[in-house]
Amino acid sequence: MAATRIWIKNPLALFTANDRSAAGGLVIENGVISELLAAGQSPTAPVDSTFDAREHVVLPGLINTHHHFYQTLTRAWGPVVNQPLFPWLKTLYPVWARLTPQKLELASKVALAELLLSGCTTAADHHYLFPKGLEEAIDVQVQAVRELGMRAMLTRGSMSLGEADGGLPPQQTVQEAEVILADSERLIGRYHERGAGAQIQIALAPCSPFSVTPEIMRASAAMAERLDVRLHTHLAETLDEEDFCLERFGLRTVDYLDSVGWLSDRTWLAHGIHFNEDEIARLGQAGTGICHCPSSNMRLASGICPTLELEAAGAPIGLGVDGSASNDASNMILEARQALYLQRLRYGAEKITPELALGWATRGSARLLGREDLGELAVGKQADLALFKLDELRFSGSHDPLSALLLCGADRADRVMVGGRWQVVDGQIEGLDVAGLIADHRQAAAQLIAG
Ligand SMILES: [Zn+2]
Numbered sequence: 289m290a291a292t293r294i295w296i297k298n299p300l301a302l303f304t305a306n307d308r309s310a311a312g313g314l315v316i317e318n319g320v321i322s323e324l325l326a327a328g329q330s331p332t333a334p335v336d337s338t339f340d341a342r343e344h345v346v347l348p349g350l351i352n353t354h355h356h357f358y359q360t361l362t363r364a365w366g367p368v369v370n371q372p373l374f375p376w377l378k379t380l381y382p383v384w385a386r387l388t389p390q391k392l393e394l395a396s397k398v399a400l401a402e403l404l405l406s407g408c409t410t411a412a413d414h415h416y417l418f419p420k421g422l423e424e425a426i427d428v429q430v431q432a433v434r435e436l437g438m439r440a441m442l443t444r445g446s447m448s449l450g451e452a453d454g455g456l457p458p459q460q461t462v463q464e465a466e467v468i469l470a471d472s473e474r475l476i477g478r479y480h481e482r483g484a485g486a487q488i489q490i491a492l493a494p495c496s497p498f499s500v501t502p503e504i505m506r507a508s509a510a511m512a513e514r515l516d517v518r519l520h521t522h523l524a525e526t527l528d529e530e531d532f533c534l535e536r537f538g539l540r541t542v543d544y545l546d547s548v549g550w551l552s553d554r555t556w557l558a559h560g561i562h563f564n565e566d567e568i569a570r571l572g573q574a575g576t577g578i579c580h581c582p583s584s585n586m587r588l589a590s591g592i593c594p595t596l597e598l599e600a601a602g603a604p605i606g607l608g609v610d611g612s613a614s615n616d617a618s619n620m621i622l623e624a625r626q627a628l629y630l631q632r633l634r635y636g637a638e639k640i641t642p643e644l645a646l647g648w649a650t651r652g653s654a655r656l657l658g659r660e661d662l663g664e665l666a667v668g669k670q671a672d673l674a675l676f677k678l679d680e681l682r683f684s685g686s687h688d689p690l691s692a693l694l695l696c697g698a699d700r701a702d703r704v705m706v707g708g709r710w711q712v713v714d715g716q717i718e719g720l721d722v723a724g725l726i727a728d729h730r731q732a733a734a735q736l737i738a739g
Contacts, residue, residue, distance in 0.1 A: 292336050293317050294708065296673070299341040301689035303643065304665040305348050305651040313341060316671040319485065319708030324667060341675065344702065345689045347646060348665050349409025349672030350620040353441075353651035354520075354558040354608025355580040356391050357399035357413050357429065358384065363616035373526045373588050377380075377456060380613060385419050385461045388734055389428050394729045396432035401717055401725065402618035403609075404438055407701040409672030409711075410653075410662055411438060412608070414520060414558070416445025416495040418463055418471075426475050430488055436720070437487070437711045439672070441657050442479070443493035443520045448504045454536065455496045462621045465504050469511065478513050484661040485670055485707060491518040493597040495543055496525075498532045505548035518554055518658055525559035526590045542567040551576060556656040558608060559584075560598065561591040570592065572601020580648065582626040583617070584610035592634050593647035594646075606653030607645075621676070621701070624649040625694045642694045675703040 296318045302310050312325030368376045403411050433440040447456030450462040480490040492499035494507040495502040512519045525539045528554050553575030560578035580593045591720035595605050609615050609623050628645040654663025661670050676698050
């Protein structure tokens with residue numbers, strides 16, 4: 289059992305993701321932050337245990353807001369290494385259509401373990417493949433999240449517009465609208481937790497304009513409103529997608545989103561690259577969240593998200609590693625580094641600071657998921673923490689500890705806490721046989737490709 293009151297004492301550096309500071313560390317009581325301490329200050333009441341953090345940089349647990357866990361089985365696959373989005377998808381769809389519950393379980397565990405070791409405590413996954421035999425894909429993922437002791441926003445994805453009807457995915461990967469909606473409602477009823485400290489949440493996530501019908505978009509928005517859950521989809525990732533929307537719907541992407549009732553603060557979008565000024569203003573006014581996925585956008589050469597314009601307009605920005613067939617690493621602290629550098633190319637070095645990038649990876653991402661209890665170090669927030677040491681070669685000679693995390697390329701947390709419990713200790717996940725997991729996962733990946 290976790291001790292009742294824990295003092296994370298005198299950190300080397302600490303990033304709160306807000307305007308408060310806590311040089312003396314913080315006190316955790318029953319899984320929630322109860323005090324922020326100034327330098328030299330002690331807790332107001334006795335603690336049950338003290339963790340000496342003098343060698344650690346302390347961050348709020350990182351929050352990943354877009355992923356496709358199953359894609360860890362198709363990382364760095366030769367035929368798509370040098371492809372942009374549409375041909376990349378068309379080559380991969382038939383492989384992905386062979387996914388099974390056992391393979392999804394392994395893939396989800398691998399992705400979650402990687403994320404956790406990189407300092408991530410809450411992960412969103414966008415799962416939209418439900419071939420025959422894998423109808424209970426989200427149920428499989430719920431179990432994996434519970435085993436790893438993380439928090440997750442599992443999104444019930446969907447594809448309903450197959451090649452035969454002018455969509456991109458092959459027919460065997462699409463489902464009927466009634467099946468999608470019935471399963472969505474079942475999952476929300478069974479798993480969606482509400483309120484502070486929730487571990488598992490469910491959102492609705494039709495895949496993209498070129499793989500679902502407007503009807504499923506509208507029905508998902510109506511269900512999300514009725515059952516009070518969030519909405520997620522891919523939007524404005526590439527110009528191919530914009531051309532598809534113009535040709536099929538006679539609308540640009542944001543007009544299409546608006547036309548199906550999705551332009552709201554219940555929605556967060558993956559990528560959000562190709563917007564004009566008017567579209568940015570409308571997204572900002574609606575408070576629609578944007579998940580920036582820098583590594584994926586660079587790998588597929590999709591473009592650069594206009595983060596600062598979107599933020600200035602009122603659209604919150606969070607970060608996502610995206611699926612492992614287009615990143616191919618599930619590493620949130622490295623993703624914050626990629627965001628820092630890619631956004632500097634767009635806006636210049638002075639405007640894009642390590643604090644800004646880390647703010648997107650924590651507080652910004654929490655806003656995308658509608659989680660007011662996560663993403664910051666403040667009294668009353670959940671005790672989700674990522675602690676990094678600077679004792680590797682790559683940090684030797686560095687001066688500012690917080691900047692060093694991103695500039696020197698930290699890639700692994702030393703300790704990670706979720707809701708007051710240590711899930712990573714000395715760089716290892718408590719209770720997980722990583723070598724065994726890798727062996728099983730590699731075999732599953734080879735089988736999936738072999739067909
Ligand atoms: Zn994606």
